[in-house]
Amino acid sequence: MNPRRKRRLTMVSIILVTLAAATGLVLYALSQNIDLFYTPTELVEGKGAAQVKPEVGQRLRVGGLVVPGSVERIDDGLTIAFDLIDEGPAQITVEYTGILPDLFREGQGIVAQGELISATRIRASEVLAKHDEEYMPPELAKALKGIEHVPPANRQQEESDNGSGGYQ
Incomplete structure (x- = not known):
């Protein structure tokens, strides 16, 4: 050569x-x-046919409905913990330090982005609240299909009609 x-x-x-x-x-x-998207049930039971679960420390996004009565402030007043549910029996806890979006409410659909710190607990770095009743990400809409959501305005009307001051 x-x-x-x-x-x-x-x-x-x-x-x-x-x-x-x-x-x-x-x-x-x-x-x-x-950042993979999970619902609470997929997070606990696994995603897909292979039932793949995320590892502790993995960054992810999780979406669901905030459980009424589960929002609590921790220690410094800026740290908030709340539970999320979807159509399944699974319930996970999200911890967030910061100011929540104005549209954040109990019973409202949200998406939290953060790090998995245990099998059912997430430390969120960002919380996004759904801004209207018309649009929902396709994955979340499919996962939440069948859950009855009563908007806060309608819930207050129902509570005043039946005389109870809380959720039933």
Whole structure:
């Protein structure tokens, strides 16, 4: 093989190896930034046919309805804990430090993004409240199908009609 051909082959090999390494690093970085969406039931029982459960420490998003009566302030007043449910029997607890969105209410649909700290507990870094009754992410709509949600305005009317001051 002549020296000119050898240099070309070496250069092409170096370029291909560099390109493969760069592609591998980009894919690795992207996989670290993916936040998978779960419902409370999928979080507890597993997702899909393989029943894959997230690992403790994994970043994820979870969506569901805030359980009425479950919102409580912890210690400093900025840390809030509340429970989420969906159509299944599973119930998880979300801890959030910060100011909640104005539309956050008990019985309201929310999506929390954060880190799994135990099998049924999430430390949220962000909480998003649903802004109207018309739109819901397709995954959440499918997961919550069949749960009866009484908007807070209607719930107050029902409570005053039957004379009870709380939830039943």
